Amino acid sequence: MMMNSNSQSAPLLKEAAVKAGVSSTTTRKHFGLIEKAKDFMFAVPALIFLAVFLYYPLLNSVYISFTNWNMTKPVKKFVGADNYVKLFKNEDLYQSLKVTLHYTLLDVVLTLTIGLLLALLFNVFRSKMYAVMRGIIFMPHYISMVIAAMVFTWIYNGQYGLLNRVTELMGFEPIQWLTNPSTALPALVAVSVWKGVGFAMMLFISGMRGIPNEYYEAAAIDGASGFSRFRYITLPLLSPMTLFLVITTFISSMQVFQSIDIMTNGGPLQATNAIVYWIYTMAFTEFKTGRASALVMILFVIILVLTIIQWVVSRKQVHYEG
Amino acid sequence: MRDSRMAGEKQHRLRFSLRTSLGVVITALICFPIYWLLISSFKTQAEMRLAVPTLWPQSFHWSNYAEAFRIIPYARFFTNTLVMSVGIVILQLNIALMAAFAFAKGRFWGKEVLFFLVLAALIVPDQVTFVPVYVMMSKLHWLDTFWALIVPSGASAYGIFLLRQAFKSLNNDVLEAARVDGAGRFTMLYRILLPMAKPTVVTLGVLTFISSWNSYFWPLIMTNTNNMRVLSVGIAMLRDSIAGDEAMYFHIIMAASVMAIIPIVLVFTVMQKHIVSAMTNSTFK
Known part of the structure; x- marks a missing residue:
């Protein structure tokens, strides 16, 4: 290792010590401390940034959630669990959680199912054409949600949008996709699925390529059909990847915000008032900072629990395989 | 047979x-x-409203693009987005390089605990920190400046993790030789490790650029005048600023959007291979 220098580096140590402004009588022990301190200094900028912009705000948010703070007024009174009590008594919380969960489940199931089917179709080795197609399918993942939401808003437009032109051609009545309470949420999910399937496909493909070929060869000798190979080899061996995707997609979908802000503003009739959007309006249009922070904490606890579940389960899997 | x-x-x-x-x-x-x-983005308002939509524009109306520049300060938004994204990339990369160097090659007390604190940052969502950071920015009078857009994103746990992995896989012999030659830590980091881990560094830079370019929530909160708005927020505003029937202006919104995704499509196309390998390598932490 770096600091375990043997005797031949002693002159070097001395030189470095002089450079560092340490008297030449410094013992080796002290010198080690200085070297360690110098190593540590390189981690300091990152630690300061994390402390100032992450850990302090995190603790501060916890504190704010126990106050009646309203950002427009300077008074900040400690009110105990009042914000939490009021939130849990509020019907809107359950509506918002229901909307968020509904959105998240639809998003996770559709993105992963379609992503897996795409992976099966597009996992072709050594084909330039397939590589290009995979690239195109993957690209929407990197297109800004704001712009994706704009394009879909135009496609969903009640009067002139492409989707209603098609429904009309097929002889149906036009639908107000984004202002109808029963279609607004699925319409939002569609944007997220469109952006997410390529990412899921890429990860599933990388998982599939990690499965040793011998399994398939053995199955072929046993005369296993294509479907049973998928069912008994691919699917079980993909499960770590699937778990990873389920949890990460779940967590990011729970935080849906941009598409709602662009496409529905939480409406119609709160049908798309997902939790982060509600937090945002509570904090920046109603200025109920304390209440909003309590809601943030509820969200954070949910995300924390999910992350711990993923961590525990993936540890277990590694253990089994090892 | x-x-x-x-x-x-x-x-x-x-x-x-x-x-x-x-x-x-x-x-x-x-x-x-x-x-x-x-x-x-090339259609006229009339063509946008045809009962049977055209799959190819009747003629190319580049004027939609000029119109986008006229309605919103597009050039300003574009510049702001570029400055913000490049600023975040430079700051994040340098902080992550230094931290990754310390955590991969350094020796100091509490290293494991501190690295755990870095990784734990990955699970804290933006919503948890935005109110206190907003208040902090407001007290510093940084709201509506590049400081508020760039500085809070300075440390990226993901970046530190990725670079630490890359540095750990590199052999120590070269560093040891450099040390004998009297090289300082900055020389070792920027002259030796950085070139050796170049693919990871470049990929991280690209991913950071894309996500900063696309960010919406943070710039929306941290800015409040046209002078400091970024593209994502500006395009959302363009739509809100159009009174009445928004369907009248979708051709212009589309033109503004096309210009905003061009840099991303270019960067993605060039860097796709690297992005895919970095992404698949970092799934199992």
Whole structure:
């Protein structure tokens, strides 16, 4: 290792010590401390940034959630669990959680199912054409949600949008996709699925390529059909990847915000008032900072629990395989 | 025997071309919204409203693009987005390089605990920190400046993690030799480790650039005048600023959007291979 220098580096140590402004009588022990301190200094900028912009705000948010703070007024009174009590008594919380969960489940199931089917179709080795197609399918993942939401808003437009032109051609009545309470949420999910399937496909493909070929060869000798190979080899061996995707997609979908802000503003009739959007309006249009922070904490606890579940389960899997 | 093998080969080839055709159709389908965005940006208002939509613009109306520049300070938004994204990339990369160096090659007390604190940052969502950071920025009078757009994103746990992995895989001999030559830590980091880990560093820079370019929530909160708005927020505003029937202006919104995704599409196309390998390498932490 770096600091375990043997005797031949002693002159070097001395030189470095002089450079560092340490008297030449410094013992080796002290010198080690200085070297360690110098190593540590390189981690300091990152630690300061994390402390100032992450850990302090995190603790501060916890504190704010126990106050009646309203950002427009300077008074900040400690009110105990009042914000939490009021939130849990509020019907809107359950509506918002229901909307968020509904959105998240639809998003996770559709993105992963379609992503897996795409992976099966597009996992072709050594084909330039397939590589290009995979690239195109993957690209929407990197297109800004704001712009994706704009394009879909135009496609969903009640009067002139492409989707209603098609429904009309097929002889149906036009639908107000984004202002109808029963279609607004699925319409939002569609944007997220469109952006997410390529990412899921890429990860599933990388998982599939990690499965040793011998399994398939053995199955072929046993005369296993294509479907049973998928069912008994691919699917079980993909499960770590699937778990990873389920949890990460779940967590990011729970935080849906941009598409709602662009496409529905939480409406119609709160049908798309997902939790982060509600937090945002509570904090920046109603200025109920304390209440909003309590809601943030509820969200954070949910995300924390999910992350711990993923961590525990993936540890277990590694253990089994090892 | 031979005939049957040839027949099998033929069947195999037929199945493969069917598979490819299906693949092409699906790729086209997924590509369609981007295509629709592009051609809508060239249509006139009248063409946007045709009962049977045209799949190719009747004529190319570049004036939609000029109009986008006229309605919102587009050039300003574009510059702001670029400055913010490049600023975040430079700051994040340098902080992550230094931290990764310390955590991969350094020795100091509490290293494991501190690295755990870095990784734990990955699970804290933006919403948890935005109110206190907003208040902090407001007290510093940084709201509506590049400081508020760039500085809070300075440390990226993901970046530190990725670079630490890259540095750990590098051999210590070169560093040891450099030390004997009297090289300081900055020289070791920027002259030796950085060139050796170049693919990871470049990929991280690209991913950071893309996500900063696309960010919306943070710039929306941290800015409040036209002078400091970024593209994502500006395009959302463009739509809100149009009074009445928004359908009248979608061709202009589409033009503004096309210009905003061009840098991302270019960067993605050039860097795709690196992005995919970095992404798949970092799934299991």
